[in-house]
Every structure is written in C-alpha cells, then in structure tokens.
Amino acid sequence: MTNNIPVELEVLAPRSESLRFLKHGWPDPLCRWHSHKECEIHLLVASHGKAFVGDYIGDFGPGSLFLTGPHLPHNWITDDAYSDPVGLRDMVIQFDQDRLLTLMQAFPEFNSLMAMLEQAQSGIEFVGIDPEHVQALIEASFDASGTAQVMPFLELLLHMSRHAEKRSLSVQKLYHNERSAKQLRITEVVDHVVKNYAEDMSVQMAADMAGMSPATFSRSFQTVTGNRFVEFVNRVRIGQACGMLYATDDQVTTICFQVGFQNLANFNRHFLAKKGMTPSAYRETARRELTRADLAMAVETAQ
DNA sequence: ATGGACACCTCTTACGCGCA
DNA sequence: TGCGCGTAAGAGGTGTCCAT
Numbered sequence: 001m002t003n004n005i006p007v008e009l010e011v012l013a014p015r016s017e018s019l020r021f022l023k024h025g026w027p028d029p030l031c032r033w034h035s036h037k038e039c040e041i042h043l044l045v046a047s048h049g050k051a052f053v054g055d056y057i058g059d060f061g062p063g064s065l066f067l068t069g070p071h072l073p074h075n076w077i078t079d080d081a082y083s084d085p086v087g088l089r090d091m092v093i094q095f096d097q098d099r100l101l102t103l104m105q106a107f108p109e110f111n112s113l114m115a116m117l118e119q120a121q122s123g124i125e126f127v128g129i130d131p132e133h134v135q136a137l138i139e140a141s142f143d144a145s146g147t148a149q150v151m152p153f154l155e156l157l158l159h160m161s162r163h164a165e166k167r168s169l170s171v172q173k174l175y176h177n178e179r180s181a182k183q184l185r186i187t188e189v190v191d192h193v194v195k196n197y198a199e200d201m202s203v204q205m206a207a208d209m210a211g212m213s214p215a216t217f218s219r220s221f222q223t224v225t226g227n228r229f230v231e232f233v234n235r236v237r238i239g240q241a242c243g244m245l246y247a248t249d250d251q252v253t254t255i256c257f258q259v260g261f262q263n264l265a266n267f268n269r270h271f272l273a274k275k276g277m278t279p280s281a282y283r284e285t286a287r288r289e290l291t292r293a294d295l296a297m298a299v300e301t302a303q
Numbered sequence: 304a305t306g307g308a309c310a311c312c313t314c315t316t317a318c319g320c321g322c323a
Numbered sequence: 324t325g326c327g328c329g330t331a332a333g334a335g336g337t338g339t340c341c342a343t
Contacts, residue, residue, distance in 0.1 A: 203314060216327055218315055230314065230336070252304065263338055268305060270336090278305065 018099050019153055021142045022092035025085060026078045038094040039120060041156070042066040042076070043134055046086050049078040050285070053123035053169045059276070063131030066169075067160065069120035070097055077285075091138045093153065100157075110154075116161040123169035126160060133159065185210040186221055193233055197240055198260040201233045237261060238274050245283040252279045 020038070026047060044064040051060045052075045053068060060066075060076055068074045078089065097117060104110045116124070137159065140152035189206045206229060207217035221229045237259040244255045256267035256279075271279050 213328055214314080215316080215329075219327090222315085228315075234336090261337095264304080265306075265339080266337055272306085280304065 017149070018095060019141065019149060020094040021138075022090070022094070023088055023142075024090050024092075025087045026089040027085065028089075036094070037070045037096075039070060039097050039117070040066075040068045040074070041093040041095075041138075041160075042068065042074075043091045043131065043138060044076060044089065045091060045131075045135065046089050047078040049076060051076050051125070051169075058125070058169070063129075065126040065129050065131065065134055065160070067116070067120045067124045067126070069117070069123065072121070072123055074123070091135065091142075093138060093141065093156075095153070110158075113157055113161050116157075116166070119166060119168055125167045125169060126163050127165040127167050129160070129163050185212075189217075189221070190232070193236055197233070197236045198258060201260070203229055233260075234270050235274065238271055241267070241271065241279065242275070242282060245279055255279070 042065070044060050044062060044066075046062055048059065048061045051058050051064070051066065053066065053072065066074075076090065078086070100110070100113060100117065104114060134156065137152045137156040141149050141156070144152065189210050192209060193201060193206075203214045203218055206221070207214040210217050210220070212220060218229060221227070221232070227235070241255050241259045244250060244258065245252070248255075250258070252267075253264055256264050259267075261267040261270075268278065271277075271282070275282055277285065
C-alpha cells in the first residue's frame with residue numbers, strides 16, 4: 001500500500017559482526033520514527049506507551065516483544081505520564097535477513113524460521129511470551145563475542161518462532177505469501193482493495209471479482225488473510241487515513257471521505273476502535289513524534 | 304469534531320448438499 | 324475428501340440524527 005508518512009531512513013555501517021546490539025533508555029535521540037534494511041528484535045523492558053509499526057498503533061508495556069522486517073518503519077513512544085527518565089527501556093538486536101536465508105540454505109533444520117521472517121514483513125508482536133527468558137537470551141548474546149554471540153541469538157529466534165501467539169501488526173504484506181489458485185484470486189481482491197480503498201467495497205463486488213458466491217468468498221477471504229473482508233477494508237482505510245492525518249492539514253471530515261467512508265460518525269467510530277484514539281488525537285500524537293525526530297536529527301547534526 | 308442512540312441492512316457463519 | 328454453493332438466522336456494520 002502507499003503511505004504518505006515521511007520516514008527517516010537509518011543506514012547501518014557495514015560491520016564484521018552479523019548482529020548489532022542496542023540498549024537505550026527514555027528519552028533517547030535514537031527513539032524516532034525510522035526504518036532500515038535490517039530486521040529488528042525489540043524487547044521493551046520498562047515503561048508503557050504506544051508502538052508504531054507501519055500503519056499499526058498499539059500499546060506496549062514491560063515485556064512486550066516485537067519483530068520488524070526489512071524497511072518496515074517503526075517507533076515506540078513512552079506515555080507522557082512517565083516524566084522521569086528511564087535508564088533502560090529497550091533491548092534491540094538488528095540482523096540481516098539475507099544472512100538467515102543463507103543459513104537456512106546451508107542448514108535446513110532452521111527452515112522453521114522462514115514463516116516467522118515472512119510474517120515479520122508486516123511486523124509481529126509476540127503476545128504472552130516469557131520476557132525473562134527472552135531478556136536472558138539477549139543478554140547472553142550481548143555479553144558474548146564471536147561465535148558465542150550467535151548461539152543465544154539463534155536460540156532466541158527459534159524460541160520466538162515456536163511461540164504460539166504471533167500477532168501481525170501492519171496491513172503491509174499481509175497477503176505476501178499466498179500461492180494456490182484460490183489464494184491468488186483472494187490476493188487479487190486484496191490488491192484491488194489496497195489500490196482502490198476510496199471506492200465502494202462490497203462483499204458482492206469482491207465475490208464477483210474472485211468468481212465466487214458472497215458466502216464462499218467471505219469464508220475464503222478469512223481463511224487466506226485471517227481477516228473478515230469488511231474488517232480488512234476498514235483497516236486499509238484507517239491506515240491510509242493515519243498517513244493523511246500525519247502528512248496533511250486536511251480536515252478530518254475531508255480525510256474521512258477521501259479514504260472511502262460514507263459518513264463521519266462511522267469513520268470516527270472505526271478509527272477509535274482500531275487506534276484507541278480519535279483522529280485529531282492521532283494527528284497530535286503523530287506530529288509530536290515527528291517533532292521529536294526533527295529534534296533528534298538537529299542534535300546529531302550539531303554534534 | 305466527537306460520540307451516543309436507534310433503525311435498517313449487509314455480512315458472517317453454520318448446515319446440508321452436490322460435484323469432481 | 325475437498326471444494327463450492329444455497330439458505331437462513333443472528334451478529335455486527337452503516338447511516339442518520341442530534342447533543343455537546
């Protein structure tokens with residue numbers, strides 16, 4: 001999907017090590033809306049706030065664990081209620097996905113990681129994972145060097161891949177890996193929704209496009225995408241509205257109609273349900289974040 | 304701009320069936 | 324056995340109006 005949100009690109013210097021470790025507190029100039037080609041394991045150790053991954057916004061707290069794929073923009077903003085600085089808020093491991101793919105080619109035993117890497121294209125939250133074990137593995141990898149650094153990291157990846165509840169976050173690339181004839185027809189509909197979200201979208205129209213009855217389409221769509229059709233359409237529209245709220249000064253009413261909603265009350269209702277805040281509150285929050293990114297860049301430039 | 308109330312309508316889902 | 328269809332009931336989404 002297209003997204004108008006300006007994203008800061010983080011370029012990581014080439015290194016002899018395959019892993020990059022970061023620990024930071026809050027506030028920290030490194031905490032900003034950005035993307036990079038590396039995958040990122042992100043463990044929140046302290047504080048509560050909002051997670052921004054692609055077009056997703058959700059809550060995080062101590063023990064929240066996320067995995068973001070290549071070039072997926074992200075940030076974690078601690079709530080304003082936490083006015084006191086936090087010494088250690090985040091533990092981060094960044095790694096090159098291509099290295100893992102090479103590993104899987106050499107050792108098929110690691111192929112179980114493939115599904116998780118594909119799901120990470122849209123971001124994953126590992127709901128209910130044991131944070132102490134995760135933190136211990138990150139610490140073990142962080143404190144080691146050479147090959148000893150890699151083993152706890154691989155154990156962590158395998159532990160994450162085996163975790164049952166992996167919640168996909170952004171609508172981006174949700175339909176990435178569908179291949180059967182039925183899945184391809186559903187994927188065509190998904191593409192159409194993503195590209196034409198502002199147009200009228202009914203199950204009847206979508207079913208016609210997929211060559212199915214509405215009831216069959218409804219079942220197939222949920223099987224393939226994990227979403228109900230109406231929920232998916234609204235999610236795409238809300239995601240696009242987020243970008244417009246962030247990047248333009250258009251009125252909420254204008255954006256509501258631009259993304260395909262037929263009335264403002266319905267738009268507000270869905271926006272609040274999906275984002276946990278009103279459109280105007282979202283705009284305020286998102287722009288405060290942009291200001292933080294600008295300040296961080298200004299600090300780095302001055303140094 | 305936001306959110307509540309309400310009536311209406313669309314969509315989802317379960318079930319049974321036929322077809323390949 | 325798997326897939327798709329038709330039907331019907333209930334759930335949930337939508338549009339409108341209005342108050343704040």
